[in-house]
Amino acid sequence: MFEFVHNNKTAVQIVLGLVSAGLVIGFGLSGYSAMGESDNYLAKVGKTQITERQLAEAIGNQAVPDDMKPMVVEQLVSQQLLQEKAQQLRMTVPDAVLREAIGSIPAFQVDGKFDSKRYQELLAAQQMTPTQFEDKLKKDLVLRQLMDGVMQTGFVSNSELQRLNSLMGDKREVSVATLSPEQYLAKVSVSDAEIKQYYDANLTQFKAPEMVKLEYVSYSQADLAAQQTVSDAEVQKYFDEHKSELAKEERKVRHILLTAPKDMKADDKAKVRQQAEVILLEVKKNPAQFSAIAKAKSQDPGSAANGGDLGYFAKGAMVKPFEEVAFKLKKGEISGIVESDFGFHILVLDDVKGASLADVKPQIEQKIKQDKAQVAYQAQVDKFSELVYQQADSLKPAADALKLKVVQSGWVTRKAAEEPLLNNPKLIEAVFSDDVLKKKHNSEAIEVGRDQLVSARLLEYKPSQTQALADVSAVISSKLKLEKAAKLLASDGEAKLKALNAGNAVELAWGEAKPFSRIGEQGVAEADLKAIFKADNSKPVYVGANVPNRGYVFYKVGNSVAAPALTPENKFRMGESLAKMYGQVELTAYLDSLKKDIKVQYSHRLKKSVE
Incomplete structure (x- = not known):
């Protein structure tokens, strides 16, 4: 839903954010600041509260940095304002439209068709019932309908386009x-006296920060995955269980097309079909001449010159009537007349191929390693944390128990570390704490990244000091x-x-x-x-x-x-872009007007600061 949502979410998590993806309202963030934690909500729109839990759910249950919270909350406020207005207007979505929207989502399809079992399984994986998902999708479709009604009112005059073209093109x-x-x-030239004068006046510039050198151990799921072994039997089993996903069948087809648009009169369409039947008799009589006949008689501009060759394609790439026939043909077989929205086709199947086990073996091995590592990581997280805490005078017990390597760092300051792994605010705060600096204990296990923990201890300390002239x-x-x-x-x-x-x-x-x-x-x-x-x-x-x-x-x-004259194509594209921009401005103004009718209250954690 928001730009910083991680790309590696499951299919359903991505689907849940698709409908609202257009609701990105620009506003200034400098006037907001994250404050205390006493309120139970972050914002209130009318009587509806926006809570920390809703904030986390909106971005896939990821932690939200304090400086990003105002932006995310404002997005949720904007959505709620539109939903409140939609309710006032009694806007709704017919069940048929809802069913069509769900059925068109690729994540819920198998071989290009909606699959009820897959639908329920994916929702269950997200601990969501079909009713919950459908309610959310219905709200999002209504929200989109209202947004489109506001944003599609942008109008750009010819004089504006010409002026913009001049500004951009002159x-x-x-x-x-x-x-x-x-x-x-x-x-x-510069004298010694000038150098000394500058030094004395700017001593703070030459003050080296306090620094530490550390030894540390890292426990991560990625490292565990690299250590896993996978047998050929495991690979074969996974391949057999997921063959439909891993080894998708592709077919190489040639065709002859006689165009007949959907709006063509019935009598004219019947004549085109008769022509196609004559060509069908010809190709069945001389199958070896299919390419030559396609070059001479096919009306498909994209393939006729190549003898009707469409290359390899998988299911979902072609229109349904064409695809259904293409995937039933045997190699070398010529189809009958196939009618689609484009006209009448005659097909011949040249080849069939699918990925072999050897093609996808590296990918399967990596997947199995990751699955094994995930189980092993979760099983040992508590053990790692307990070892570095209970045996706080050394990292060796944790390293030996989990087969980890103790690594020495470069210099680390309170602001940054040379190693990217250590350049984590929570870890830096921990290694400069009294427990690590003075008591010489291991730091606690700090999560420095997704499924990665680090514990560090002090090797060397340099206090802050002013550099000599x-x-x-x-x-x-x-x-x-x-x-x-x-x-x-x-x-x-x-x-x-x-x-x-x-x-x-x-x-x-x-x-x-x-x-x-x-x-x-x-x-x-x-x-x-x-x-x-x-x-x-x-x-x-x-x-x-x-x-x-x-x-x-x-x-x-x-x-x-002078700017070149606007071509019709450039004029259309420029007008479309400007209309979208104006539409976004209209939406922002519309939301501002809604805030006058629907009370919006922010928690003191997000209230505007005085500049």
Whole structure:
């Protein structure tokens, strides 16, 4: 439902978020802050409460960082506002529409058709009954209906499209030259007194943080999976049990198509069918000439030139009448006349293939290893935690018992660690606690990632200390020289820009002229772009600016290049994009208006902070 939902959720978890995926309302987060934990709800819409549990369920029962909670809660508030309004309007979804929506969800299908058993099994795996799922889906469909009614009102006029096309497509020919601060370094110097003065005034910059070196053990499901062994018998058994999923049959078909749209008159369609029957007699009389006949008579623009060859495809790739026949044919067999929404087809089956055990063996082995590791991991999690806690003076007992490796770290500060595995806020907080620093105990087992625990203990400690002047003198000298060079650069750049616009010759290394647009010019400040496009190109015009971390940049503005005329296709796409954008604006405004009629109350944990 939300952008940060993990991709590895089960099929049903993904399905549950599909309908509401469009409800992403933009709003500022800077005015919110996560506070205490005393309220029983995070927000209240009318009389409906949004709780921590609903928040977790909305993103697949994952932990939500405090700084992300306001955004997720606001999404749930928006959904509830729309649901409340839908109830006021007595909006509903017919049972037939609900059944069609459920039946069209791929997760509930087997061989392209809705499967009641699979439907119930997948819902049961999520501890959800069909009634619960259908109630949720019905609410989501109503919500979508209301959203579409608001968002599809966007209208874009031709004048707006032309103006936008001009803004996006107009260009100016621009040459660029740059002066860097380094070019002025030879003209500046820094004395020992200046270095000492800077050092004394900025001692906090040279204070090294306290640091620790650690030894640690990691216990993870991924590591356990790598240790598992899988026999050929286990692979064969898994393959036999999941053959329909792993070794999907694909068929290679050629066809001849005579087009007959659905809205064609019955008499005309009958004539097309008669033509198809004549061709069918011809191909059955000369099967070896099927490709040649297809090239000459098939009206399918995508395959006729290739003798009607459609390549390999699995179930679900073709329209139903075509697919049903294609998957009943024997190799080399020619079908009868097959009618679809496209017209009349004649098929011949060239080949059948499916993945062999050898093709999917690596994938099966990995799956079995992961399944074994999951069981082993869950069985040993408590043991790992107990060993590092009960035998707190060493990590060796836990490492020996679970066949883990004790690893030594680089330096770790209160802000970061060199090793990504240790760069976890909870673990860093634990290793700087008195229990680890002073008592020299193992840290508790900290979850640093999905199905991964780490415990660490102290090897070496360095207290915070100020670096000596001698150790940082070169760094300070370099910094001060660059600052002085930058001042020279700014002064010289402004003088050169003035001279250029006065018509005087200035020696600069100009690059090749290139077209600049109003958008997408990386490294060009907005003010500079505005000046470039305002410039009168009847004479040479120069624009310049001192750009941080780059230098003084000069732009020589040349000819204007008008935007190309809008093609019908581009006009349609641009209009569609603008309409969607306007629709989102309309939806945001609509939600704001709903908040005036339906009271929204936020918990003190999410109330707006005073800026």
